[in-house]
Amino acid sequence: MKPSRVPANLGAMLLLGVALAYVGVLVLLPLLVVFVEALRSGVGAYLEALSDPYAHSAIRLTLMTAAISVPLNLVFGVAASWAITKFDFRGKNALITLIDLPFAVSPVISGLIYLLVFGAQGWLGPWLLEHDIRVVFAVPGIILATTFVTFPFVARELIPLMQAQGTDEEVTALSLGASGWQTFWLVTLPNIRWGLLYGVLLCNARAMGEFGAVSVVSGHIRGLTNTLPLHIEILHKEYNPVGAFATAALLAMLALVTLITKSLLEMRHPELRQGVARQR
Amino acid sequence: MSIDFERISKRYGELTVVNDVSLHIASGEFFVLLGPSGSGKSTLLRAAAGLTGIEDGRILFDRRDVTHVPARQRGVGLVFQHYALFRHMTVGENVEFALRVRGVKHADRARRRNELLQLVALDDFTNRMPGQLSGGQQQRVAVARALAHEPAVLLLDEPFGALDAQIRVELRETIRQVQRRLGMTTILVTHDQEEAFALGDRIGVMHNGRLLETGKPEMLYRHPATRFVATFLGAANLFLGELSAGGLKLGQAQIAAADSQRASGHGEAVTVVRPEDIELADSEARLHSTPLCSGHVQSLSFAGGVQRLRVQLPGDSAVQSAVNLANAAPLVLEVTRNSSEQLQLALNAGQRVAVGVRRVHLLPTPISSFRILADSAQDASQLRNSPLLNQLATSMRARIIDSTASSGEGNVTQGVAVLAADSRAIPTIAAALARGTQRLLCIPAGAPLPRRVVICTDSDAARPAALALVASVMRHLHAEATFVSVQSPAAPRGDVAGSFRRLLDTRAELLESHGLDVRTDLQVGALDDWLARLAASEEQTLIVLGVAGDAAQIEATLTQRFQPLLGGRCPVLLSCSHAPVATLGAAGAMASAQEPDQQLIDGAE
Incomplete structure (x- = not known):
């Protein structure tokens, strides 16, 4: 049944009003405040805040983190979805549950896990110290924590899509003489490409915005281990509202670009919205 | 390729x-x-x-x-x-x-x-x-x-x-x-x-x-060989007929040898009549084919070039269905008529008609029906509900008939007699043997579905019939079959070699004529002791025992050697070959005496 275009009666209008007000107060207003506050002292102050070398280093680190963790999760996500949907094996359900784990666990705990494993007092700490490898309070720790937190996005997007598509096409490709690799590149990948892009975008948005887990393992060393979200927090704590809001506006912009791309994708490929495959 | x-x-x-x-x-x-x-x-x-x-x-x-x-x-x-x-x-x-x-x-x-x-x-x-x-x-x-x-x-x-x-x-x-x-x-x-x-x-x-x-x-x-194929490939009416030297008897009707495919042999046979091979007329005198019985048209429907009819036979009709009917439901025939038949005789629902058969086909299965021999209705229903009989009858689409001595159907010599394996089993078996029954299934109370089938025969003469029966049963059980030869410890070397050869021959024979593969096993001891031990064990085994001899000889064999077997936990399928007991080595000479059984082997269900 298609929804009717205009709310028909008072009840429906009331419901719509409540929903709009809710979104307005909780989502739209704060976003607006970010941009308003950022530009309060004029464009000059805004640009100055962004030209701060610490801000530059934070932007660089954030982009680098995303550039490493997103491809990692892309490869893992495709491999895991392929394995889960095209094969039957023992421990399949365990794998599905494990993929969901980062969603279920608080990001702070995700960070603490790495602290406990790689920190100076952690399991591998003494060995790492001996070999002069720094993981925690350094860039590798930030990348690990971000990768962990953004782990499920690609796989979660692909699994329902690939489940709905089934294995008939792959089986046919095999019977027609294609190798496993050819089957993947010629048949599977083209079928999932839009879903994959969608998952990567979501994954990227989260990778750039992650605060909790990164905060725990970063050590907040200015110019070295501060990502954009951490940098914003520091500026805020230092009573530098212009700097904080200017940087926040930049991060919000990145998120908005991601969202807009995602919406454009959804408009072109409505099936992504439902998270299921195109009709056969 | x-x-x-x-x-x-x-x-x-x-x-x-x-x-x-x-x-x-x-x-x-x-x-x-x-x-x-x-x-x-x-x-x-x-x-x-x-x-x-x-x-x-x-x-x-x-x-x-x-x-x-x-x-x-x-x-x-x-x-x-x-x-x-x-x-x-x-x-x-x-x-x-x-x-x-x-x-x-x-x-x-x-x-x-x-x-x-x-x-x-x-x-x-x-x-x-x-x-x-x-x-x-x-x-x-x-x-x-x-x-x-x-x-x-x-x-x-x-x-x-x-x-x-x-x-x-x-x-x-x-x-x-x-x-x-x-x-x-x-x-x-x-x-x-x-x-x-x-x-x-x-x-x-x-x-x-x-x-x-x-x-x-x-x-x-x-010419299907099994009930399943007969009914899956197009519609078919399945009857139980009785084959004798004079031809096939379906109910009261005697069908000449020329009409049926296999007119030799004797005993009960599953008879297939295709819907188009049934002729309907308003009186028996107008039938061009062998009259079977009369009935009335239950329903008719239009199906393009042909007309489909269901003709119900009266409750007291002597014609017997080979498939199970719901509680005492009358037998209903499926009939199709082409346009020229429809022109010759218009029919309406409810009309009385004479039914004739143009052509019949006999299935070569050794299990034409299961006939329950029980003293009381309660015993009969217990047997009827046993997992083994249920599985076999459902999978074969075979009919289970209550055939206690008093019901008047006890004189039918074929089919598989089904009885409880208890202390009264041997007299019941003896009575059935005396009437000419050759196959008996003895089921102990509460026996589960067997996971394994063990086949033994007491002589070479009993083997062909037993193997035909096994081949038929194995198609309908998810179980593994083992043919066992039990060798006396005192036997001379030559006998042992002969036993081995017999095992291999048996396996080859089953594979050749039935497409069924069995395991083989050679045990040392006495056959009766070994079987009694097996029957008493917890293993869910169906024991198929082939014995040869006339009714009295078989009764004696059962009483003397296999009494414990019939009181055990395992169901026992007896295959009795009514032939003079052959001594070892004379098996070759037995071939001609085994004619009816040999024939059953060819297309066993």
Whole structure:
């Protein structure tokens, strides 16, 4: 049944009003405040805040983190979805549950896990110290924590899509003489490409915005281990509202670009919205 | 390219989906695997394509073992029910796929693509996407795609299943023409018998993972060997008839030898009468065929060229159904009449008619029916509900008849007598033997479904009949059979060697004439002791015991040697051969005396 275009009666209008007000107060207003506050002292102050070398280093680190963790999760996500949907094996359900784990666990705990494993007092700490490898309070720790937190996005997007598509096409490709690799590149990948892009975008948005887990393992060393979200927090704590809001506006912009791309994708490929495959 | 399946078995955990299937398909043949869903036919096809592994057996292409060759190297063309076209490729790209992955040059690919699309009459659709085509067109693309790499084998898995009736017929024609022109060996899997008849050079009918029968369509339709095939391939009326020197007796009617296929032998036989072989007339005098009985028209329906009727026989009719009827329901015949018959005699529902049969076919099964011998109705219902009898009767579609001595049906000598294995078993068996019964199933109270079947005979003379019976039973049990020979410890060396030879002979014989493989086992001891121990054990075993002799001799044998066996936990199937007891070594001379049983072996169910 298609929804009717205009709310028909008072009840429906009331419901719509409540929903709009809710979104307005909780989502739209704060976003607006970010941009308003950022530009309060004029464009000059805004640009100055962004030209701060610490801000530059934070932007660089954030982009680098995303550039490493997103491809990692892309490869893992495709491999895991392929394995889960095209094969039957023992421990399949365990794998599905494990993929969901980062969603279920608080990001702070995700960070603490790495602290406990790689920190100076952690399991591998003494060995790492001996070999002069720094993981925690350094860039590798930030990348690990971000990768962990953004782990499920690609796989979660692909699994329902690939489940709905089934294995008939792959089986046919095999019977027609294609190798496993050819089957993947010629048949599977083209079928999932839009879903994959969608998952990567979501994954990227989260990778750039992650605060909790990164905060725990970063050590907040200015110019070295501060990502954009951490940098914003520091500026805020230092009573530098212009700097904080200017940087926040930049991060919000990145998120908005991601969202807009995602919406454009959804408009072109409505099936992504439902998270299921195109009709056969 | 010829295809051989050699003793293929496929299991999913506990479930055996393909059970010991052997099949030869000649080069260029169009073979149809027919069966209800879940019969294992698709699994067998997927095994041929290399898409599913098998636990046992070999698959040969042109006598070359391809069991472990991966799917992509088998060079078969495969078409699925749901087309499985590559949805992001155009029709042309779909057809070219097999050539593309083989690195064929673009120009050659295009030429082959055009040829193939022409073959399936879709040359104008090269640049369309699959989603823009109708179901029938998509399936034609799938067929063209499967042919691109010139496979020697074409495998079709319910290719018409998702199509409308008319498109189905058209595509059927296309596939038949393409197959004829290219001469590919083709296997089609379907559950639709009309499709099987229209396309198959030969048909193989599968049921419960077993390949029951193979043959040319008309052969299978006219002369099925099993109840399942008789009823699955078209409609069939199954009766219990009694065969004697004078011919076949169906109820009160005596059918001359010329009308029936196998007019020799004696005893109860399952009789198949096709709906079109039944004649209806307003009085018996006007029948052109052998009168069977009278009845009245229950219902009629229009079915294009023919008229379908259901004719109900009166409750006291002497004609007996070979399949189970709901509680005391009257026997209803399925009849079809062609247009000239309809013109000669118009019929209305409720009208009385005389029923005649033009042609009958007798099934060669040794188990024509199960007849329960019990003292009370309670005992009878307990037997009727036992898991073993239930499984056998349901799977065979055989009828269970209460046949206590008082009911007047006790004089029928054939079928399998079913009785409780308790202290009163031996007198009951003796009485049944005296009436001429040859096969008896003794079921202890509460016996579970057997997981294993053990076969022993007390002499070589008893063996052929016992093996025919085992072959028939094994088709309907998911169990493993072992033929056991028990050797006295004091036996001279020559006897031991003879026992070994007999085991191997038996195995070969079963495989040869029944397509059934058994394990063999040689035990040391006395047969009766060994069996008594087995019967008393917890193992869920069906013991098949073959004994030979006249009624009195067998009764004596049972009383003296096998009494403990009939009081044990295991069900016992007795096969009694009414022949003078042969001494060892004289088995060859027994062959002629065993005529009726030998005949039963050939197509045992």
